[in-house]
Amino acid sequence: MRVVPIPLRNAFDHVNYLLVCDAAKVAIAVDPYDVERVAGEATAQGVTITSVVNTHEHWDHAGKNAEMKARTGAAVMAPRAAAGTLEGLDRLLVDGDMISVGADSVTVRAVPGHTMASIAIFGEEEGGIPFVISGDTLFGAGVGNCGYGGHAPTLQETISGVFASLADETRVYPGHDYLKRNLAFTLSIEPGNAAACALASALESTDGTAPHFTTIGEERAINLFLRTGSHEVRTNLELPAPANDSDVFLAIRKRRDHW
Ligand SMILES: [Zn+2]
Numbered sequence: 001m002r003v004v005p006i007p008l009r010n011a012f013d014h015v016n017y018l019l020v021c022d023a024a025k026v027a028i029a030v031d032p033y034d035v036e037r038v039a040g041e042a043t044a045q046g047v048t049i050t051s052v053v054n055t056h057e058h059w060d061h062a063g064k065n066a067e068m069k070a071r072t073g074a075a076v077m078a079p080r081a082a083a084g085t086l087e088g089l090d091r092l093l094v095d096g097d098m099i100s101v102g103a104d105s106v107t108v109r110a111v112p113g114h115t116m117a118s119i120a121i122f123g124e125e126e127g128g129i130p131f132v133i134s135g136d137t138l139f140g141a142g143v144g145n146c147g148y149g150g151h152a153p154t155l156q157e158t159i160s161g162v163f164a165s166l167a168d169e170t171r172v173y174p175g176h177d178y179l180k181r182n183l184a185f186t187l188s189i190e191p192g193n194a195a196a197c198a199l200a201s202a203l204e205s206t207d208g209t210a211p212h213f214t215t216i217g218e219e220r221a222i223n224l225f226l227r228t229g230s231h232e233v234r235t236n237l238e239l240p241a242p243a244n245d246s247d248v249f250l251a252i253r254k255r256r257d258h259w
Contacts, residue, residue: 001104001123003131003173006041007211008034012060013177015211017133018042018049019123024102026050030121030133031061031175032068039071049074051099055135056118057082058148061175065089079110081117093119111137111162113155114144120162131171138163138172140179140214141186141196143225145257156249159225168217177211179203185259186224189252190232195221224252 004018004027016038017030027047031054032038042049049072054062056079065076066088077099080092093099095110099121106123114136121133136144143159146152183200186193199222203212220226227233228248237251 001101001106001125003123003125003133003171004041004045005173005211005213006034006037007177007209008037009209010034014060015173015175015177017173018045018047019101019104019106019121019133020045020047021102021104022047026102028053028099028101028106029068029072029074031055031135032064033060035064035067035071038068042072048072051101052076053093053099053121054078054082054086055120055133055137055175056115057085058115058136061135062086079117079119081110081112082115085117095119106133109162111135111158113137113150113152113158114146115149116151116154118144125171129169129171130167131173132163132166133173134163135175138219138223139174139176139182140172140212141182141219141222141224142178142256143223143253146253147257152250152253153246155253156246159249160245163216163219164226166216168215168220170216172214172216172219179212179214180208183222185256186222188259189224189236189255190227190230192232193222225249228252 002020006016008014014033019028028051029049052068052074075090077091093108097108098105111120186196228245
């Protein structure tokens with residue numbers, strides 16, 4: 001399978017995706033926000049969009065379903081837990097479901113926390129490289145907020161239970177490109193983080209048109225929410241001892257809300 005990121009460079013820094021099966025010339029469109037751009041990219045790639053998949057129910061991920069369906073005739077799929085919020089769904093997705101795209105397929109996993117309905121999509125790129133389309137659950141050097149239907153302790157369980165156990169080489173494709181700002185947040189709490197520092201300066205020297213997509217291995221080095229055991233992080237958060245990993249995660253989430 002081929003992952004085609006479509007960075008919108010709009011006010012929300014959305015990244016839309018096509019998951020392409022080249023053999024069958026078909027694709028899944030994930031969280032299409034700019035219908036013109038996504039449909040245009042499918043045409044440019046020579047593929048037909050047969051499915052639209054929403055990672056969660058927020059309007060900036062699922063609000064263009066009807067427009068996409070009218071334009072492409074694609075089947076619209078979203079998490080079952082979001083069915084009360086979204087209309088016109090053709091298939092309701094639950095943990096463990098598989099979605100076919102031509103000769104390829106991807107797997108759905110429940111990743112509640114940013115919203116309680118959130119899912120992530122797992123697959124393999126050419127060469128057997130694993131990837132995850134993480135929606136608003138895991139970002140480059142960050143995680144989703146919990147202020148719009150989410151629950152921070154549940155997000156902590158999802159990050160430590162699902163994402164922290166992924167292989168280092170897993171590529172992370174998030175719903176927004178917040179990497180630059182998130183790295184600045186990392187360095188505000190962990191200024192001695194050499195990997196975050198190096199990546200932040202590398203990004204300064206690019207023109208920013210193509211997002212840098214991280215791997216889980218990189219995230220372990222630069223994402224505070226996966227670094228709750230770091231001595232520097234714990235010291236700078238000034239938590240009352242003894243704090244467990246969950247306490248540290250929640251303190252970082254709170255700090256990021258007001259940062
Ligand atoms: Zn969202």
